[in-house]
Amino acid sequence: MRITTEDIRVGFHTRQILKGISVDSGNKELVGIIGPNGSGKSTLLKCIYRVLKADSGAVYLDGDELYSMNAKSSAKKMAVVAQHNYYNFDFSVREVVLMGRAPHKKALERDNAKDYQIVEEALQRVQMEQFADRSFSTLSGGEQQRVILARALAQQTPALILDEPTNHLDITHQIMLMELVKTLDVTVISAIHDLNIAAAYCDRIYILKDGVLEACGTPAEVLTPEMIKKIYKVDAEVAYDSLGKMHILFL
Numbered sequence: 001m002r003i004t005t006e007d008i009r010v011g012f013h014t015r016q017i018l019k020g021i022s023v024d025s026g027n028k029e030l031v032g033i034i035g036p037n038g039s040g041k042s043t044l045l046k047c048i049y050r051v052l053k054a055d056s057g058a059v060y061l062d063g064d065e066l067y068s069m070n071a072k073s074s075a076k077k078m079a080v081v082a083q084h085n086y087y088n089f090d091f092s093v094r095e096v097v098l099m100g101r102a103p104h105k106k107a108l109e110r111d112n113a114k115d116y117q118i119v120e121e122a123l124q125r126v127q128m129e130q131f132a133d134r135s136f137s138t139l140s141g142g143e144q145q146r147v148i149l150a151r152a153l154a155q156q157t158p159a160l161i162l163d164e165p166t167n168h169l170d171i172t173h174q175i176m177l178m179e180l181v182k183t184l185d186v187t188v189i190s191a192i193h194d195l196n197i198a199a200a201y202c203d204r205i206y207i208l209k210d211g212v213l214e215a216c217g218t219p220a221e222v223l224t225p226e227m228i229k230k231i232y233k234v235d236a237e238v239a240y241d242s243l244g245k246m247h248i249l250f251l
């Protein structure tokens with residue numbers, strides 16, 4: 001599925017947070033959004049997963065304007081792993097992942113054996129199956145993050161929106177998550193802080209700074225020492241290992 005934003009503008013009070021953002025993901029492309037704290041990454045993603053309505057501009061899913069479809073239809077197309085996930089009730093891990101099946105159900109339709117099977121498979125893919133009966137609120141931050149990814153997998157959508165998905169995860173689970181996301185064969189738009197993760201996994205990267213797009217291209221095209229200095233004010237070197245893999249070294 002293709003996701004496109006067209007000239008998205010968002011302001012809070014008198015401050016302009018997004019100043020006309022147009023991004024585009026090809027079908028099954030993994031697109032990274034990077035940029036310093038407060039540059040507007042989450043705000044842009046919120047406009048895409050429709051928890052925030054932009055002041056102007058539009059979001060298209062395969063050419064259909066987001067707000068021309070109802071929330072259930074867009075939830076069949078796009079699942080979200082947001083930065084913060086709180087529940088007011090004490091749900092079990094299995095119940096949280098089952099919520100991913102909701103867009104596929106009719107009103108009052110009960111969960112069936114197929115839904116439970118999808119949930120078990122999603123939990124296995126994030127290696128959380130042994131936590132199925134645990135209370136979600138008792139999990140560590142990294143465990144919760146993996147359960148929320150399982151919920152998104154259970155939603156079985158052609159696109160995933162991820163807001164710093166490796167937040168809270170140790171290096172093993174960071175790699176596990178990105179490898180898993182890469183094998184899903186779906187469109188992914190993800191805010192990413194770790195530039196080496198972005199370099200290793202993204203097909204294309206957009207760089208946001210102060211609500212403006214500074215650059216767009218492949219990791220090799222945009223993650224140059226000059227650009228890193230301009231965006232983050234940090235000296236860096238880019239090196240390639242014997243396998244041709246790019247590494248960013250901060251000096």
Ligand SMILES: Nc1ncnc2c1ncn2[C@@H]1O[C@H](COP(=O)(O)OP(=O)(O)OP(=O)(O)O)[C@@H](O)[C@H]1O
Binds near residue numbers: 012017041043
């Ligand atoms: N509801 C709001 N009211 C006022 N300001 C807001 C609101 N939401 C976000 N902002 C401001 O907009 C700016 C961009 O926030 P956003 O969360 O999009 O940044 P980000 O790039 O995702 O940052 P981070 O890397 O820290 O997660 C920040 O300065 C933030 O304080």
